[in-house]
Amino acid sequence: MPVTVGVLALQGAFIEHVQLLKKAAExxxxxxxxxxxxxxPQELDRCDGLVLPGGESTTMSLVAARSKLLEPLRDFVKVxxxxxxxxCAGLIxxxxxxxxTKKGGQELIGGLDVRVNRNHFGRQTESFQGPLELPxxxxxxxxxxxxFIRAPIVECILPHQEGIQVKEAEREDTVIAPSRKVKDLVAxxxxxDHVEVLATLSGAAARSATQGRDxxxxxxxxxxxxxxxxxVFGTSFHPELTGDxxxxxxxxxxxxxxxxxxxxxxx
Ligand code: GLN
Numbered sequence: 411m412p413v414t415v416g417v418l419a420l421q422g423a424f425i426e427h428v429q430l431l432k433k434a435a436e437x438x439x440x441x442x443x444x445x446x447x448x449x450x451p452q453e454l455d456r457c458d459g460l461v462l463p464g465g466e467s468t469t470m471s472l473v474a475a476r477s478k479l480l481e482p483l484r485d486f487v488k489v490x491x492x493x494x495x496x497x498c499a500g501l502i503x504x505x506x507x508x509x510x511t512k513k514g515g516q517e518l519i520g521g522l523d524v525r526v527n528r529n530h531f532g533r534q535t536e537s538f539q540g541p542l543e544l545p546x547x548x549x550x551x552x553x554x555x556x557x558f559i560r561a562p563i564v565e566c567i568l569p570h571q572e573g574i575q576v577k578e579a580e581r582e583d584t585v586i587a588p589s590r591k592v593k594d595l596v597a598x599x600x601x602x603d604h605v606e607v608l609a610t611l612s613g614a615a616a617r618s619a620t621q622g623r624d625x626x627x628x629x630x631x632x633x634x635x636x637x638x639x640x641x642v643f644g645t646s647f648h649p650e651l652t653g654d655x656x657x658x659x660x661x662x663x664x665x666x667x668x669x670x671x672x673x674x675x676x677x
Pocket of ligand 1: 463464465466467468497498499500502528529559560561562
């Protein structure tokens with residue numbers, strides 16, 4: 411049986427993800443893998459792992475609801491806890507809480523106990539590219555060419571809760587994801603209470619300094635732009651818009667490990 415990885419193909423940069431996943435699989439000599447575009451619940455059912463691309467999160471969630479995919483997506487991520495990676499708009503959909511979003515205007519999938527701030531960098535610097543240190547790719551890995559387009563950042567890591575993020579629900583212009591219970595032991599093994607920060611964008615300290623604010627360089631860690639919680643992974647930037655397949659390769663190994671765990675536990 412091949413390992414099947416899907417890319418949600420309702421809107422946004424899905425073709426680029428499929429191409430880079432294929433390139434990564436080739437580089438890593440991962441044979442017997444297939445990469446599919448996902449537009450229906452049946453296609454999602456076939457997947458061992460899923461990528462949610464960048465694009466426009468409000469549109470993506472609307473189209474997902476119309477395509478009857480929203481609940482199956484929540485099942486995939488939060489009930490079965492299968493490996494899922496969201497880039498940019500995809501990260502927004504995977505957050506349990508998102509700012510700058512009108513209530514009723516957007517539905518989140520959830521899975522990451524974080525609050526994201528949409529369009530964080532404002533109008534002046536909506537889009538930019540820069541070298542980003544990604545220690546999870548290896549100690550000596552050269553910086554990654556990170557592309558940020560009207561990107562969100564993770565502005566707050568939330569305490570893990572069994573139900574919904576109650577406090578977040580009280581905030582203005584903030585939407586939260588509905589809660590779902592994990593299905594079984596396999597799903598439980600893929601769950602974590604703790605959100606790991608995998609990358610930060612340095613420069614927050616410099617920005618504060620130019621605004622005349624006091625900074626403490628030791629505690630100023632910068633904007634959080636990559637996180638992981640169990641099987642759920644999110645990046646603010648768009649690795650699919652570069653030719654660099656290193657993150658895709660790293661993530662495919664995470665998917666492989668999850669598939670192996672599932673097999674071992676006999677499901
Ligand atoms: N700003 C977009 C949103 O809120 C995300 C942008 C992107 O995916 N490049 O959905």
